[in-house]
Amino acid sequence: MKKHPSHFLEAFLFGSRWLQAPLYLGLVFAQGVYVFKFLQELVHLVGHAVSLTEIDIMLIVLGLIDVVMVANLLIMVTVGGYQTFVSRLDLDDHPDQPEWLSHVNAGVLKVKLATALIGISSIHLLKTFIEVGSKMAQASDPFALTRLEHGVVFQIVIHLTFVVSALLMAYTDKVMNSTLVIAKQLDH
Numbered sequence: 001m002k003k004h005p006s007h008f009l010e011a012f013l014f015g016s017r018w019l020q021a022p023l024y025l026g027l028v029f030a031q032g033v034y035v036f037k038f039l040q041e042l043v044h045l046v047g048h049a050v051s052l053t054e055i056d057i058m059l060i061v062l063g064l065i066d067v068v069m070v071a072n073l074l075i076m077v078t079v080g081g082y083q084t085f086v087s088r089l090d091l092d093d094h095p096d097q098p099e100w101l102s103h104v105n106a107g108v109l110k111v112k113l114a115t116a117l118i119g120i121s122s123i124h125l126l127k128t129f130i131e132v133g134s135k136m137a138q139a140s141d142p143f144a145l146t147r148l149e150h151g152v153v154f155q156i157v158i159h160l161t162f163v164v165s166a167l168l169m170a171y172t173d174k175v176m177n178s179t180l181v182i183a184k185q186l187d188h
Contacts, residue, residue, distance in 0.1 A: 017086050024086070027078045031071055038067045055134050059127055066123045073116040080109045107173040114166035121159045128155050 045052070045060045052060070079098070083089050084106055091097040100112070132152055 020086050021082070024078045024082045027074050031074045031078075034067050034071045034074070038064060038071075041067070055130060059130060062123055062127045062130075066120060066127075069116065069120045069123060073113065073120065076109070076112055076116060080104045080112070084109055107169075107176065111166065111170045111173055114162065114169050118159070118162050118166055121162050125155055125159050128152055 041060060041064055045057065045064075049057065079089070079101060083101060083104055089101070091101070100108075128151070132149075
């Protein structure tokens with residue numbers, strides 16, 4: 001049986017998804033850079049623990065948490081994106097398969113990514129609050145304080161933008177899923 005010419009085009013287009021595989025591999029290497037950065041900061045923390053102030057230690061630890069959260073984001077994008085857009089991972093019998101991977105799709109992945117960005121933004125905002133509190137206690141220049149306040153307000157606005165965006169994405173995903181459920185029920 002002769003195949004229609006559009007079949008070859010469709011097969012080519014479908015096969016083009018493999019062009020994303022090197023991108024996900026690149027994210028694995030980027031995660032390696034984050035592991036190096038984490039270890040570098042950890043060695044700095046341990047090596048200078050005696051001479052660091054409590055605020056310095058807190059800021060370094062928050063930086064470590066930030067690196068871990070970005071690494072988690074990289075894992076979600078790498079594994080979830082590959083599973084969703086390139087090829088299914090054959091991990092059904094693997095004891096370490098993440099629970100969330102069994103029901104990942106583009107909508108779930110977007111909401112998880114938005115939530116991770118909120119967490120990362122929260123860490124940055126907390127670091128800013130600690131740094132500003134420390135600087136305000138030492139500052140004598142009122143103009144420097146105004147610049148600090150504007151920077152904090154700007155970061156709060158960015159953080160709230162992430163929060164509102166995540167809520168809207170989650171709501172949109174919920175509406176779309178309930179619409180699909182209703183459509184399936186009507187078909188039966």
